[in-house]
Amino acid sequence: MAEHGHGEHAQMTGWRRWAYSTNHQEIGLMYIWTAFFFFIIGGMLAMLMRVELMAPGPTIMDPQAFNELFTMHGTTMVFLWIMPVFAGFGNYFVPLMIGAKDMAFPRINALSFWLIPPAGAMLFLAAFLPGQHLADAGWTGYVPLSLQSPGLGMSFWFLGLHLLGVASTLGALNFIVTIFRMRAPGVTFHNMPLFVWAQLTTAFLLLFSLPVLGTALVMGFGDRTLGTHYYDLASGGAILWQHLFWFFAHPEVYVLILPSMGIVSEVLPKFTGRPIFGYKAMAYSILGIGFLGYTVWVHHMFVTGIPSSVRTVFMINTMIIGVPTGVKIFNWLATIWGGRIQLKTPMLFALAFIGNFLIGGLDGIFLASIPVDYQLTDTYWVVSHIHYVLFGGAVLGIFAGVYYWFPRMTGRMYNEKLGVAHFVLTVIFLNVTFFIQHSLGLAGMPRRVADYIPAFTQMNLISSIGAVCLGLTQLLFLYNALVSLRSGRIVGSGDPWGGSVRPEWQHGIMPNPVAHASAEPHAEVRHGGEL
């Protein structure tokens, strides 16, 4: 046993402990660190963009650089920040929550993580090559723009995304088998934490949509480099790309929000002292959102001339998603109702998640309506919508999770005052930045353009000031996290939040790293074998 067990592994020290790790908690932490690294990069790209838009006309860059910035900002935030950070939380907490010793395939798990740094480097590689520029066709890579963009950056984009897709597919497989097969006795689909439900649904969304993106990317790469004709414009290639891309990318937006919904469903009960309201409704609404997520991709293509009968079906499907989402919102509110609310930082972020995500959900319902979409598509309304869902939703949920689980992952407590300050400033500047973009969109300002008419100056200036402040606010978090990591108050051997103890605080092979909490592995580990 010693040869294969964790004994040998635990003795590895220094960089080898991390580089050669197959332990889900260590891999989870590496995911989270990597994701935050790319969050900083993606955030700096966004701030540069908003500085350019502070005034009409060229200010600090040429339009080509602006195109590269919004392309890399979107790609980075979606594929290198939110997806890896959720994979990190999932890695760390799903096995703990279901009482499994580790993920089902520990080495595949390590491989999924280690594919991300080379893929991320590849996406940015062209910036360091003389005479080359980064990908510049938007994160959606629309054909023919993405095929005609000269240079290596776009080619690296096609293959870099493909590699990230391979990594995520392996990760999704791992989560599904882990959750299906590795639950400890007594952990069932009807009592496992909602975060696990969210990760399971996310994994299914990735599993069936990523292969389609991968195929589309390989064909695009062929058209760029081999002279093939997959996206032959005379044969409808431009629309074909959009179908294949959005068949992936619409499920993808639920990949980016469901785990945050799961985190919020963990945080709210903890800080209200009440169990989650309507557990089964919550679980099945996650599943429902996931299923419906596959049936709505054409709503990104209403203006492409698709027959109106088809459009109507997709409009209705899109609006139906509001139903399971509404179930979740009301159940969260019912959970809070009458609870003994503790306004700690994680709870604050979870509450702000509900409000800001709701804004993003409602302005999305407007977009789902075909005539409204005709007016608003490709305007700043869309930019506002996606940022309310992804920053107001996904990122606020991530921060709720980071603060909530900080003591579990580091063994130390963060600074609560700094946490609250980070929360207050984030929510203020988030709304300063993005709310006014609704007005810009209604007024007709197109997205993805480095310039605008002088009439939009004031609104853009407000949004830009908000964006720069929002970015700087994140330094507070960085400072808090790094200082607390070294000198935060050491928490005891259990859950520092009080109330009923959740499973992720009870188990774990890698104990609470500072306090050396009870390292007793789960009492009833199911038997298993890899192949």
Place this chain on the structure above:
Amino acid sequence: MAQHPEGAAHAHADEEMTLPHGSKWPIIAAMGVGLIYVGLIAGWPILAGGLAIVIIAMAGIITEDARWWNGNVGTGMRNGWWGVLFFLGTEVMLFSALFATYFNHRAAAGAGFGLNPEGQFYLADAVVKTGINTVILLLSGVTCHFAHTAIRRGDQQKLKLWLVATIALGAVFIGGQVVEYLSLASEGLRVQSGTFGATFYMLTGTHGAHVLGGLGVLSICAWRAFQGQFDQKRHVAVEVSAIYWHFVDVVWVLLYAVVYLRVL
């Protein structure tokens, strides 16, 4: 059994999932894959370097696992079986995307799709030859099934026999595909030849790559079979390889019907 002392040891630890130790191969493999991807753009020296690293890492994982699998085969929850099942889900979506592209272009091109400059269907000659090849691949599915049923009875000799037969038939199929590619290329059908050339080579090439991958896993199974690693209860690898091989067969039947016979 003398061949797997660790397996005997595990008879006692049957109730516990055995975790692999930390491994250096995942990170090495990942860096190799990264180099392959960069090399596809930057040129063959990097590509070759990446391939070499991946091959070394694969060899490392397999030698690491040959010991490890041997001690753990059949001890538990058949996670591998489930992993392969869901992996086939991704394969279904992969081929769905390819078929969708094919149908899009066939509809867009109308009656002229797949015709050579003389106005004849490029695959007119290939229908019969490839039909024979199709039968060969289907036969390999039968032999693969025999291999699986053999080990379920615990018949190790028949397992080896049918696995080798399956690998041989699969290799013949690949050979037939290579011959067909060469002859089509000489007729002027290339991957750059419009939407038909692009989709034809993409569909058949992706399928061929899956056959090659299947031959790889079947070869590992055969090698392990000759080591005597399988018995009546412990043969998950044979089972999942068979499932994968049947899947590849079914895709080919669909592909042949759609692309060659144009029945759909």
